[in-house]
Amino acid sequence: MIGKEIMNELMQIFGKDNVLSSKISMEAYSYDSSPFYGMPEAVVIAENTEMVSRCMHLAQQQKINVIARGAGTNLSGGCVADQGGIILALNRLNSILEIDEINQTALVEPGVTNMALQNAAQTHGLMYAPDPASLRVATLGGNIAEGAGGMRGVKYGVAKDHLLGLEVVLADGEVVELGGNNRFFPGIDLTGIFCGSEGTFGIITKIRVRLVRIAESVRTLMAVFDSLEGAGETVAKIISSGIIPVTLEIMDRTMVRAVDDFLQLGLPRDAEALLLIEIDGCNEELDGQAEQIIAIAEETGASEVTLATTEQQRQDLWQARRSGNGALGRIKPAYMVQDVTVPRHRLPGMLKFVADIASQYNITIAQLAHAGDGNLHPHLLYDPFDLQEKERVEQAAGEIFKAALDCGGTLTGEHGIGIEKKQYLPMAFAPEDIEFMKDVKQALDPALILNRGKILDLAEVGDDR
Amino acid sequence: MTDKDACSDAIIESMSSICGTDHVTVSEEVSDYGFMQQHRPQLLVSPGSVEEIQEIVRFATASGVPLIALGGGTRIAQVLGRMNHGIAVCTRRLDRISEFEPGNLSLRCGSGTLPAAVRELTTDHNLQLAIFADFDHSTVGGQVASDFSGWKRYRYGASGDYVLGLSFVSTDGKHVSTGGKTVKNVSGYDFTRLLSGSWGRFGIITSVTFKLLPRPEKELLAVKDFSDAEEALEEGVDILSKVADPCSCNLIGDRKHADIRLVLCLEGSSELVSSQLNRLQLGTGWRLETSEGNRDTAAEEYACRRRAMKRDIFHTAAIDKRLLAKTFPLLRLLAKYHCSYDFDLSAGLLEFSSADSEETSFDEFKEAWQSAVDGQAGIRHTLVPTARPSAMFARIVERLDPHCIMFPDNLYSGGGDHD
Numbered sequence: 001m002i003g004k005e006i007m008n009e010l011m012q013i014f015g016k017d018n019v020l021s022s023k024i025s026m027e028a029y030s031y032d033s034s035p036f037y038g039m040p041e042a043v044v045i046a047e048n049t050e051m052v053s054r055c056m057h058l059a060q061q062q063k064i065n066v067i068a069r070g071a072g073t074n075l076s077g078g079c080v081a082d083q084g085g086i087i088l089a090l091n092r093l094n095s096i097l098e099i100d101e102i103n104q105t106a107l108v109e110p111g112v113t114n115m116a117l118q119n120a121a122q123t124h125g126l127m128y129a130p131d132p133a134s135l136r137v138a139t140l141g142g143n144i145a146e147g148a149g150g151m152r153g154v155k156y157g158v159a160k161d162h163l164l165g166l167e168v169v170l171a172d173g174e175v176v177e178l179g180g181n182n183r184f185f186p187g188i189d190l191t192g193i194f195c196g197s198e199g200t201f202g203i204i205t206k207i208r209v210r211l212v213r214i215a216e217s218v219r220t221l222m223a224v225f226d227s228l229e230g231a232g233e234t235v236a237k238i239i240s241s242g243i244i245p246v247t248l249e250i251m252d253r254t255m256v257r258a259v260d261d262f263l264q265l266g267l268p269r270d271a272e273a274l275l276l277i278e279i280d281g282c283n284e285e286l287d288g289q290a291e292q293i294i295a296i297a298e299e300t301g302a303s304e305v306t307l308a309t310t311e312q313q314r315q316d317l318w319q320a321r322r323s324g325n326g327a328l329g330r331i332k333p334a335y336m337v338q339d340v341t342v343p344r345h346r347l348p349g350m351l352k353f354v355a356d357i358a359s360q361y362n363i364t365i366a367q368l369a370h371a372g373d374g375n376l377h378p379h380l381l382y383d384p385f386d387l388q389e390k391e392r393v394e395q396a397a398g399e400i401f402k403a404a405l406d407c408g409g410t411l412t413g414e415h416g417i418g419i420e421k422k423q424y425l426p427m428a429f430a431p432e433d434i435e436f437m438k439d440v441k442q443a444l445d446p447a448l449i450l451n452r453g454k455i456l457d458l459a460e461v462g463d464d465r
Numbered sequence: 466m467t468d469k470d471a472c473s474d475a476i477i478e479s480m481s482s483i484c485g486t487d488h489v490t491v492s493e494e495v496s497d498y499g500f501m502q503q504h505r506p507q508l509l510v511s512p513g514s515v516e517e518i519q520e521i522v523r524f525a526t527a528s529g530v531p532l533i534a535l536g537g538g539t540r541i542a543q544v545l546g547r548m549n550h551g552i553a554v555c556t557r558r559l560d561r562i563s564e565f566e567p568g569n570l571s572l573r574c575g576s577g578t579l580p581a582a583v584r585e586l587t588t589d590h591n592l593q594l595a596i597f598a599d600f601d602h603s604t605v606g607g608q609v610a611s612d613f614s615g616w617k618r619y620r621y622g623a624s625g626d627y628v629l630g631l632s633f634v635s636t637d638g639k640h641v642s643t644g645g646k647t648v649k650n651v652s653g654y655d656f657t658r659l660l661s662g663s664w665g666r667f668g669i670i671t672s673v674t675f676k677l678l679p680r681p682e683k684e685l686l687a688v689k690d691f692s693d694a695e696e697a698l699e700e701g702v703d704i705l706s707k708v709a710d711p712c713s714c715n716l717i718g719d720r721k722h723a724d725i726r727l728v729l730c731l732e733g734s735s736e737l738v739s740s741q742l743n744r745l746q747l748g749t750g751w752r753l754e755t756s757e758g759n760r761d762t763a764a765e766e767y768a769c770r771r772r773a774m775k776r777d778i779f780h781t782a783a784i785d786k787r788l789l790a791k792t793f794p795l796l797r798l799l800a801k802y803h804c805s806y807d808f809d810l811s812a813g814l815l816e817f818s819s820a821d822s823e824e825t826s827f828d829e830f831k832e833a834w835q836s837a838v839d840g841q842a843g844i845r846h847t848l849v850p851t852a853r854p855s856a857m858f859a860r861i862v863e864r865l866d867p868h869c870i871m872f873p874d875n876l877y878s879g880g881g882d883h884d
Contacts, residue, residue: 102786103813125709147651158649160658161626176857182783184614184623184814185845187877188666190858192625192658196651213709236568242591242679284736341647345568374569375649413649421652428652432639437654443864444857455653 002041002086006062010044010086013054018045029069029087033134035336035384036077036419040067040087047092049167049175049205055088056203056449057173065452068199070111070139073132075337076418078146078198083453088203090141096120097206103181104211105164110141110204114148117209126211129156132414133322141204147196149414151247151321154372155280156212158414160195167206168194171445179208193440198416199451201444215280218246219290220308222317223275223297224268228252228355228367230301231273232348235371237296238277239344243289248372249276249321250351254331255366255379259320262327267320268304275302275371276317324368325379331364332381336393338400341375342409353403354378361396363389375413376404402427417455425456476530480510480552483520488513488558498555499538504545506533509553515632515640515671521554522669523638525870533872534665536577536607539600543778544611544664546874556606559671564646567592571629571646573674576606583675592677595621599772606670612662616771617730619811620712625661627675633660633668636866646674665872667865681732684712684756687747688763690724694796697725701810702790704729708741716808718800719770725796728767774805777818785843786813798837802830847877 010019020026020043029043046052059066065085072079081087094111101124108117114135117128131150132138138148144166149158156162165179179191194201225231231250238245251259251274260267268274275297279289290307297305308314328335342350351367354376358365368377378400380393401411401424411421411428425434438458444450448458480489488511495509496502512518525532531551535541538555559575562582566572567590572583581601583594596608597615605624607613609631614623630644643656659667691697694716701716704727712732718725731738747753754763784792789810799806799817806817819827831848838844862869 100787147655149649153649157626160655161622170857174856176855180783180845181785181843182813182845184618184781184812185783186611186662186781186847188663188858189612190659190855190861192661193654193656195658196655239570240568242682244679281734282737282740284740285734288734288736341649343566343569343571343646345566370649373649374647408646410645410647410650410652412652413647414651416651417653425653430642432635432641433643433653435639436635436641436643436656439864440654440656440659440861443861 002064006058006064007042009058010042010055013058014044014046014051018047019043020045029089030081032072032074032077032079034075034077034080034418034420035334036080036082038080038082039084040081041084043087043089045089045092049169052088052169052203052205053173053175055086056169056171059086059449060172060447063447063449065449066203067451068141068145068203070142071113071134071137073134073138073142074146074418075339075415076412076420078416078418078451078454080419082419085452090203091139093205099124099126099211100181101126104213105181105208106211107206107208108140109206110144111139114138114140114143121211122214125214127214128209129162129212130159133325140207140209144195144204144207145197145199146416147414149370149373149375151249151370153370153375154248155244155246160192162210163191163195163207164210165208166191166194166204168202168204170202171447171450175205181208183210196416198418198454200441200454201450203450215282217283217286218278218280218314219286220314220317221277221290221293222306222308223277223302224271224304225273225275225302226271227301228273228351229348231275232351232371234275234297234300234302235347236345237300238293239372241292241296243279243292245277245279245372247276247278248370250274250367250369250371251276251321251324252355252367254364255324255328255368258327258331258366259323261330263320263323265316265320271303276321324366328366328379328381331366332383334384335379335381336397337415338376338378338380338397339412339415340400340404340409341373341413342404342407344372344374346407346409347371347374347376350376350404350407350409354400357396357399361392363392363396365396370413373413374409398424419454422455422457476528476552477508479524480508480521483517483524484510484512495553498535498553499541500545500553501542504542504547504549506548506551506553509555511555511558513558515634518554518634518669518671519638519640521552522634522636525552526637526868529868529870531870531873532669534610534669536604536610537600537602539603539607540611544876546876548874554669556669556671557604559606562586563672564674566646569646570677571674572677573646573672574605575672576604576609576670578605580605587677588680591680593680594627594675595678596624596627597621599768599775605673605675609661609673610663610665610670616715616807616809617713618809618814619714620710620732625658628657628661628673629676630674631657631660631670632672633670635668636868636871640671641668644674648676664875664877666862666875667871681734683733683735683738685731685738685742686754686763687729687731687751688754688767689727689751691727692724694718694725694800695793697727698790698793698796701727704745705810707745711741711811713809714811716810717767717770717806718796718808719773719805720803721773722770726767726770728763770805771807774807774816774818777805779816779818780846780848782815782817782838782844782846782848784813784815788841788843789813795837798833802826802833804830
């Protein structure tokens with residue numbers, strides 16, 4: 001419980017204007033982009049590392065739960081104060097401290113948005129490869145803490161593949177610097193364990209990432225299919241052919257129609273599935289690769305394959321893809337978006353399984369997939385006031401988790417465990433694996449004050465694999 | 466007193482009962498596994514299963530005997546301090562490839578698997594594990610434990626970048642799995658990056674699931690010899706300014722050869738390689754080798770020189786690439802002290818072997834190097850390690866390895882004295 005005395009101490013650390021406690025402010029910070037909800041006891045807004053350090057020192061002394069928060073775009077409840085405590089807002093730590101064109105690195109504060117870094121890097125002919133759908137507002141601190149991916153993951157990897165170093169405030173307020181500018185310097189590097197740790201190991205206050213050179217040219221293709229499995233087969237065959245596209249995205253009929261209703265782009269509304277493909281590289285090599293992809297898609301049953309010939313066409317296709325989540329609001333007021341990932345060659349079967357589950361549970365599921373990574377985003381649509389439908393959606397989600405694990409996949413590819421998938425962790429890991437996770441957590445946060453109850457519920461560490 | 470006497474009979478007996486007498490090595494034969502004669506553990510065991518490793522670890526924990534995990538032993542002398550006790554646990558027998566899924570671009574194998582075995586399986590599917598080991602007997606587990614990066618590191622990164630998942634025996638004898646076999650995976654904490662590069666400090670790696678890549682259609686090696694290091698460096702820097710993304714660009718100086726060799730590698734589709742070559746307009750003195758044609762002369766020569774350098778104790782300096790053009794004094798210094806070096810200009814990494822075997826000469830070199838790099842922001846090196854283990858590292862070790870049995874003298878974790 002945060003009393004008056006602690007509030008006064010917080011005001012001394014952050015300044016009066018940077019400490020919020022009114023009911024309306026607490027409401028504003030009580031949710032993220034997931035369906036979860038939890039009222040914090042206070043919200044503090046950090047302006048420098050020292051404030052964060054002093055805050056953690058106080059929290060450690062008083063055993064107060066601290067939840068770091070960026071833009072709140074988390075989809076698994078990772079920054080919801082479901083167990084009370086302080087929300088530590090990091091948005092104002094938003095300076096890009098360095099873009100080093102020669103070493104191809106950037107040093108940024110955690111509140112910098114992904115898009116701001118993309119824009120800054122672009123002026124140097126570089127890009128930050130991870131590009132989650134929320135990139136316009138999502139912060140890099142959140143991206144690292146959640147292990148964000150995005151559409152370019154097929155070729156360029158995810159957040160952990162681009163993370164070089166961090167400044168982190170530990171649970172007791174100690175500030176540590178990890179990693180550095182050069183990925184190859186020998187020695188034990190603890191940077192990696194913070195990626196995807198959902199703010200449960202420490203508070204990230206500076207980030208050094210690797211940037212990659214923007215390719216000379218791109219080609220964007222759209223293939224139309226009469227079946228989801230056909231689109232999935234095409235993905236598997238493209239990967240097997242030795243071409244690694246930048247992106248390989250599947251949208252099912254429900255999604256295509258929702259987006260087309262929303263944007264009026266003239267998308268093929270009768271198609272069962274659309275496959276969007278983008279390749280990049282030097283001009284000379286791309287035409288050959290595009291021809292090869294067209295041949296593969298036609299072989300696997302595409303009824304139509306088109307190559308975007310203008311930048312506007314290309315932008316329209318990506319706008320369609322990026323508008324998926326918003327467009328679904330026209331069908332049902334709420335959705336639960338899943339994030340299971342399966343080995344690439346198991347994708348066609350998994351897409352079919354999800355479609356069958358929708359029929360079995362009499363619910364609407366719109367499917368999007370970062371197909372090249374085997375990462376599915378089935379959107380399970382429901383009306384929150386229809387409790388029976390909501391329950392069917394939850395049951396269907398459980399079936400999807402189980403099926404993904406059964407075929408060698410994982411519960412979540414890029415959204416995190418948070419609160420949402422915590423109950424499923426014992427299905428995915430053996431008790432020994434979870435015990436090791438618990439050991440590391442307790443080494444770094446013995447008082448359990450860093451985002452308590454996310455990923456692991458330490459009191460209930462699983463034994464029911 | 467002999468080694469055998471020094472090593473308690475009880476330990477030998479215990480290890481023999483776990484792994485079988487044939488898999489326990491004592492006395493000087495331990496040095497055959499890559500240890501220096503003067504700094505080596507008392508005995509070496511080669512377990513043949515995860516269960517045997519678990520038993521060894523439990524024994525070590527109960528009796529307080531330190532363990533040193535190793536694979537091929539190609540770099541163990543590099544990181545072991547003055548340790549003269551303990552048990553080396555060699556994972557070479559864990560060499561089974563248990564799963565190969567070309568459609569998922571993944572492969573799972575035991576930590577003792579050799580690169581050749583992986584190559585044999587993946588090449589037919591036009592795939593590769595993009596870790597380019599210097600030595601054929603370097604195991605994949607050892608490569609991951611050391612986060613090894615080969616000469617193509619600029620394009621392909623380090624071993625840890627290819628780990629999708631791994632299993633290891635923790636210091637309390639548990640068999641733990643982390644990660645999985647998908648590229649995207651944030652299901653629970655991912656400790657693959659904790660184990661990669663930790664040299665066995667947090668556990669003994671037993672199997673690894675790797676991400677595979679398609680093999681490039683073409684590889685072109687361009688080689689030019691220089692009599693002058695400054696000229697070679699200038700040309701290397703010029704190349705990097707013209708071709709933004711070569712596969713690698715290395716400068717190799719060898720104490721046995723007078724010439725300095727610049728080795729440029731271009732890789733990718735035929736069209737990409739031709740386009741990069743056109744942009745470079747390489748002048749006179751360059752020899753070209755392609756993967757389709759007159760292969761292996763320059764590549765093998767380069768590999769030989771690199772291996773020769775790495776058979777000695779070698780050091781590493783990470784150099785900010787903005788300083789590349791100004792690193793000539795360092796190369797001159799290395800030449801003066803008869804050091805061999807491989808300077809990866811593309812990645813900003815300079816690896817160099819010690820000057821020679823005479824103590825005084827090495828100390829002089831160390832002093833000269835230190836004064837050359839002193840105060841230069843942008844250069845980190847291992848010749849005189851300065852960083853001690855952080856409190857955070859100590860906290861993790863204290864929790865995971867309270868008896869401090871797992872590779873306690875690992876120089877890269879600040880556990881010993883570098884000499």
